[in-house]
Amino acid sequence: MRILYVVHQFFPKHYTGTERVVLNLSKQMQRMGHSVRVLTYGISENDGFEQEGDFLIKKYEFQGVSVISIRHKIIPQDVSFTIFDQILEKILSQVFLNDAFDIIHICHPMRVGSIIRVAKHRNIPIVLTLTDFWLFCPRGIATTQKGELCHGPEDGMKCVRECYGNSWKDELIQRFNDAYEAFQTVNCVVFATKFLKQIFEDNNFSSDIRLIPFGNDYDNVVSNAKEYSEKSEIILGFLSTVTPHKGAQVLLEAYNKANMRNIGIKIYGDYFGDVDYYNKLKKIVDNKKVEFCGKYKYEEMPDIFDGIDMLVLPSIWWENSPLVLLSALANNVPAIVSDLGGMTEVIEDGKNGFTFKAGSAESLAEILQKIGANPTLLNEMKTGIHHPPRIEEEACEYEQLYSDIIGKGSSMQVKIDHIDNMEEIRKNLTIYGDDFFFDIKNKTYKSTGMFNQNNLKIITRISKRDTMFQGNFDHYFSVGMSALHCIEIALFIVNKKSTDIKNILDFACGYGRVMRIIKAAFPKAAITACELDKEAVDYCAKTFSATPAYSSKQVSEIKIDDSFDLIWIGSLLTHLDSDLWGEYLRLFESLLNPTGILIFTVHGRLVADKLKKGDNNYYGLDQAGVSKILKDYEGYGFGYVNYPNQADYGICISSRSWVLSSLENIPNLHVLAYAEQLWDNHQDVVICIKDSEGYRKSESKVDLTTSGLSM
Numbered sequence: 001m002r003i004l005y006v007v008h009q010f011f012p013k014h015y016t017g018t019e020r021v022v023l024n025l026s027k028q029m030q031r032m033g034h035s036v037r038v039l040t041y042g043i044s045e046n047d048g049f050e051q052e053g054d055f056l057i058k059k060y061e062f063q064g065v066s067v068i069s070i071r072h073k074i075i076p077q078d079v080s081f082t083i084f085d086q087i088l089e090k091i092l093s094q095v096f097l098n099d100a101f102d103i104i105h106i107c108h109p110m111r112v113g114s115i116i117r118v119a120k121h122r123n124i125p126i127v128l129t130l131t132d133f134w135l136f137c138p139r140g141i142a143t144t145q146k147g148e149l150c151h152g153p154e155d156g157m158k159c160v161r162e163c164y165g166n167s168w169k170d171e172l173i174q175r176f177n178d179a180y181e182a183f184q185t186v187n188c189v190v191f192a193t194k195f196l197k198q199i200f201e202d203n204n205f206s207s208d209i210r211l212i213p214f215g216n217d218y219d220n221v222v223s224n225a226k227e228y229s230e231k232s233e234i235i236l237g238f239l240s241t242v243t244p245h246k247g248a249q250v251l252l253e254a255y256n257k258a259n260m261r262n263i264g265i266k267i268y269g270d271y272f273g274d275v276d277y278y279n280k281l282k283k284i285v286d287n288k289k290v291e292f293c294g295k296y297k298y299e300e301m302p303d304i305f306d307g308i309d310m311l312v313l314p315s316i317w318w319e320n321s322p323l324v325l326l327s328a329l330a331n332n333v334p335a336i337v338s339d340l341g342g343m344t345e346v347i348e349d350g351k352n353g354f355t356f357k358a359g360s361a362e363s364l365a366e367i368l369q370k371i372g373a374n375p376t377l378l379n380e381m382k383t384g385i386h387h388p389p390r391i392e393e394e395a396c397e398y399e400q401l402y403s404d405i406i407g408k409g410s411s412m413q414v415k416i417d418h419i420d421n422m423e424e425i426r427k428n429l430t431i432y433g434d435d436f437f438f439d440i441k442n443k444t445y446k447s448t449g450m451f452n453q454n455n456l457k458i459i460t461r462i463s464k465r466d467t468m469f470q471g472n473f474d475h476y477f478s479v480g481m482s483a484l485h486c487i488e489i490a491l492f493i494v495n496k497k498s499t500d501i502k503n504i505l506d507f508a509c510g511y512g513r514v515m516r517i518i519k520a521a522f523p524k525a526a527i528t529a530c531e532l533d534k535e536a537v538d539y540c541a542k543t544f545s546a547t548p549a550y551s552s553k554q555v556s557e558i559k560i561d562d563s564f565d566l567i568w569i570g571s572l573l574t575h576l577d578s579d580l581w582g583e584y585l586r587l588f589e590s591l592l593n594p595t596g597i598l599i600f601t602v603h604g605r606l607v608a609d610k611l612k613k614g615d616n617n618y619y620g621l622d623q624a625g626v627s628k629i630l631k632d633y634e635g636y637g638f639g640y641v642n643y644p645n646q647a648d649y650g651i652c653i654s655s656r657s658w659v660l661s662s663l664e665n666i667p668n669l670h671v672l673a674y675a676e677q678l679w680d681n682h683q684d685v686v687i688c689i690k691d692s693e694g695y696r697k698s699e700s701k702v703d704l705t706t707s708g709l710s711m
Helices: 017-031 086-098 115-121 157-164 166-185 194-202 248-258 275-284 298-306 323-330 341-345 361-373 377-383 391-410 422-431 473-493 515-521 534-544 578-591 605-612 623-636 656-663
Strands: 002-007 035-041 050-052 055-062 065-072 103-106 126-129 188-191 209-211 234-239 263-268 290-294 310-313 335-338 353-356 437-439 444-446 503-507 526-531 547-550 564-569 592-602 638-642 650-654 669-679 683-690
Touching (some): 002 017, 017 391, 194 341, 234 298, 234 323, 275 290, 391 473, 473 515, 515 534, 578 592, 605 650
Parallel strands (some): 002 103, 564 592
Antiparallel strands (some): 055 065, 638 650
């Protein structure tokens, strides 16, 4: 997908929470194969711009992310107040003359809200993620001029009364109407917390709303392993912008009241030119155990978290989901937070930290005294920490959301009925291919409707021993969904419903990469897990309620006391020699019910081509192994070599004709389809049915390579 992320300001000049959300998401989406660009407003920049009429444009890269920064030549005074700017729309339209985007994701609409109207005009779908209150509160922090929490603008009239005065009445009412238009125009609005979602809903902002928690970048995480005794010194850390609404003054006042000699404080953060406030803070506490450490870099956070014992977020405004809080928990550091906003959705008082009454130095002081009197409490806090989601998880959810939105706008809502004649199936699947495919490149899943992906209740817990998981959540789960697509094709061809499948065998199941998807798609079916690794089988039995069956290196010793409507074998035969192929295929045939379906995967032309091009590291072969396997493959249609230093396990590649010829030796298996690269856009898929009435050898085989289904 081609994704444009839009944000009010961006790196390197601006580096607070929302900017970090955009950067992390952009980099992760690029790792997942998408084309990404960031559009921002250069509010505090002057260098490097080129003039375009009354506007300035600058293109640059930051940490591998392509960025377009725009700004007025003369920045209007109300640029951070208004939502739409008719003049700005003109320059934003230019962005789309040379760049086409599949979706636009706005992560903060300040200064760049006009992109909403431009995208609407060009029929580009829009996702809007709200990280604060700016859309209905010009101040952004939902507090009045008196510092009181504000529950909503009352159609702009409360803004007139409490913050701006009657001279701003028309502008504020117009701004509220524009905010409502923006909210209604976008395709979906996303919140990271239930709290912020509820605030907007209470103010009659309604749309297609989703909850997607922020993900943490675990590449920048080092777990704090400190343990505490009754004599331990405790260092509290404040890591935020040093501005009044962040509440550093509350922390320092509480510190004075608590008067605990074994507690110190480190204050990190930029005060953004508010010298008076910064100096005021320094006067509150005259104690060498309170350090003002100044600005810090994101890359320094592991060291900072290793040097503190608790994070303190004493905000006096409604925080949404501060990334620094998520980072602290990821680094195994508990937190003390004020009881406002979304922070209490993350911190459970007495379990992974403490909460106190917002703005109350007395309430916070009581907690500091409790910790100072018994530092071992922090040991309990650490055991209660649940690490927040990874950036990979957040990106996966957004990726699916993008696909859903794009699909709603483009897919042909055509029902595909079963057709008995195989030639008609081929013809119609080609016609309706856009409604029936799994496209790895664009990570898009569409189907006949047999399985509703959005409603699949997938168990997402992954074993630490699962070698199939390489840290990429997106690919891990997409492989399982790709297997489900293969199964769906098989059921469609033989005119079976998902409810016809009562008994399923996942052979070589590993730790459930595919089984978790099968379990979600066939919730009432009995599933058997078979694997050489006994711990993997036990894990699947416990996690997915599967019946355990332990495999053996000797096929004749494998005992499975059941028969099956569906057998899935993903990437087993790809590692066996030709003799074992025959033994396993006969075993699988014997385990099928009379009309049971067998689906297995093979290494075909794609793998052969990769090895020819020198991509042997991926497959774990040395050059001698590559030469041998390719020679046999090209001479006989099948090549096998052991992996280096392994006596009985290796890799094979097989031609389509060799596979089909081998299956002729299994008299009760009828080949229905051979599809190149159908599984994970990598392995070929073979679909067979046990020979029965209605499926005879005389019928032509379906080659899904040319049917539109192997996309």
